[in-house]
Amino acid sequence: MLFLFAAGVVAGALNAVGGGGTFIALPALVAAGLPAVTANASATVALLPGAAASAWAYRHDVAPLGTTSMGALTATSVVGGGLGAGLLIVLPSTSFEAAVPWLLAFATVVLAGGRALSARLARRRFALGAGSVLVGQLLLAVYGGYFGGAVGILMLAVWSIGLGVDAATGNPQRVTQLAAVYAAAAAVFLATTDILDDPGPVAAVLTGSIGGGLIGARVARRLSAPVLRGVVLAVATTMTVLYAVR
Secondary structure, eight states: OHHHHHHHHHHHHHHHHTSOTHHHHHHHHHHTTOOHHHHHHHHHHHHHHHHHHHHHHTTTTOOOBTTBOHHHHHHHHHHHHHHHHHHHHHSOSHHHHHHHHHHHHHHHHHHHHHHHHHHHHHHTTOOOOHHHHHHHHHHHHHHHHHTOTTHHHHHHHHHHHHHOOOHHHHHHHHHHHHHHHHHHHHHHHHHHSOGGGSHHHHHHHHHHHHHHHHHHHHHHHHSOHHHHHHHHHHHHHHHHHHHHHO
């Protein structure tokens, strides 16, 4: 239980700073003996309070994404998170898991060169409109509800290309939307799976993630844009390599 609590602290802090908490919580729950699908659902439920705590800490720093309203963006995240969780329940995960390393590699490359690319696209008068932002957010939220690994990093990658949003500016919005995705997915998992039959592992990760989320958000708010960008890139690169090896 102490191991799972510590994993929750690290996962919550990672989600607040740059993303990737699922890649800590999920293996920890599998190591504790939970089946893979149950562990995936449990990780989402367990990380929800930490994401919500981080979103609360960031509540005064959330900046809009272009012309897209906050309400529309959050509603899209909720709908997509619920749809993705439903897909996890009814579909096999093998084909989707095969695509995850490629998605992570894409996110890492985009984050590494996103600012330069967005500047070039801006000079050519390219930018995502509100409708395109919502479509992209829906797809990301479905992914987040279904698997969840690095969905926050993918959000920052897409926003950096289409809107020129850097990691420091977009991080509060990323955390807020991550909490919305987790909330919808957790509701589906709690209603349709047996994760509450043995609540101990979930409770341990959940408790740790709250503290980690609050601490991580406070640390991230004090980091400069280059440092935060470096942390996000380091997390993204590490997860891409480790998941590809797995």
